[in-house]
Amino acid sequence: MKVSIADDILSIHHEDVPPYKKGGSVVRNTYFWALKSIACYAPKGGDWEFDAVVWVALKRILLSFQQSGYLRDRETVLEFPDVLLIPEELRAVSSYL
Secondary structure (H helix, E strand, C coil), X not given: CEEEEECCEEEEXXXXXXXXXXXXXXXXXXXXXXXXXXXXXXXXXXXXXXXXXXXXXXXXXXXXXXXXXXXXXXXXCEEECCCCCCCHHHHHHXXXX
């Protein structure tokens, strides 16, 4: 998932936000609601934002769904531009583009 950080707010690019699909996979819909529940701003069709205070929770959610084996890495790994420093709290679930 492509991300950026500004003013201690991590944003997941709207094209990489997990979709909710009525009647879809329980795992994918649970993933959607888990991420949405800790987002400070999650508009439909927009970038989702996460305050620094929830980055540890974000890491735990991403690790949990990675380890489940149901989702691919591109759905659970945060991809940072190489000009940004990856915060310590997110290093276990992040890579550079």
